[in-house]
Amino acid sequence: MKSYQGYMIDLDGTMYRGKEKIPAAQRFIKRLQEKGKQILFVTNNSTKTPEKVVANLGDNFDIHVTPDQVYTSALATADYLADLDPKKRSVYAIGELGLKQALLDQGFQFEETTPDYAVVGLDYDVTYHKFELATLAIKRGAKFIGTNADTNLPNERGLVPGAGSIIALVERATQQKATYIGKPETIIMEKALKRLGLAKDEVVMVGDNYMTDISAGINFGIDTMLVYTGVSTKEQVAQKPQQPTIELDTLDDWVIE
Structure with a gap:
């Protein structure tokens, strides 16, 4: 299995389903933290500040991170316009x-x-x-x-x-x-990678939705990890011309190198 230094991770469907916990997600983040990996939650949700996202993860899903580990389509939009x-x-x-x-x-x-x-x-x-x-x-x-x-x-x-x-x-x-700006566009991915300060071959995009998360990674030219806990099904993904780099039934299945 390939060793990644940075993990770009989707939220809804990957870390939780609405208000429902995905227990493997909490274990996955804890394992990444223990291995010293860089984590950046990359979400299309533009409504919440990073502080609100962090509070929701901690209070409701026992996932404890900091605001600088959250990158929303709102932040990517502001960064994109500031650079124009x-x-x-x-x-x-x-x-x-x-x-x-x-x-x-x-x-x-x-x-x-x-x-x-x-x-x-x-x-x-x-x-x-x-x-x-x-x-x-x-x-x-x-x-x-x-x-x-x-x-x-x-x-x-x-x-x-x-x-x-x-x-x-x-x-x-x-x-x-x-x-x-948001997934599956490359703008949010480019800005997210800049935040991580890593090279493309050092990161992977983790998500549950082929059309947004996985397509964003493919469009940007980075590895992708699709977990079947949310939107996309194996039957749907099998029909796609380009397959994810990694497919998992649960994040517990991924061995972090």
Whole structure:
């Protein structure tokens, strides 16, 4: 088995299922920590700050990490925009605290009328007025950014609308396609690898969803580890032209070298 120095790890479906514990996940993180491996949770969820993600992992799943080990699509979006043009610092954002805090921490100022960027992410209180402001800003020349393309999110009620569904409305209204940041895009992977400070051949992307986690790793050119505890099934993955580097029924099956 190959020895990896860094592990990029998905959250929902890999570390837990909604509010349900995946006991092997807690053991997996503990084993990685004992071996001194670098861990970075890479999630498409733009709504929560890293501190909130860490609190949820610790309080509800007995997985104890630090905020600097969490990398959200909100952080990747802020990092991406900060690197584009140091002179462009105004943004209009549809999203929750996780996205807005990430943008503020990178020195962006919020502007509704003529921002440099219009960023759209998951917003549980989205309104027509917010869509209107984003649409008009993009029509006036703001660069259109989408945090992630997930059309649905699984919760206890079923598959509810995700960020991709909200972004699609703005795409339809503006007749423009957003630049997407989150998995399976390479932007979030590139920024995550930079955070780890490792080379591509030293890391692996661990996740439960072929279409986001595994495709992100494949698109970025790194090894992938698919665990069958969430979205993707063996039957679905068998049909894919490119297979994951590693397939596991449970994270307990992986021997950490």
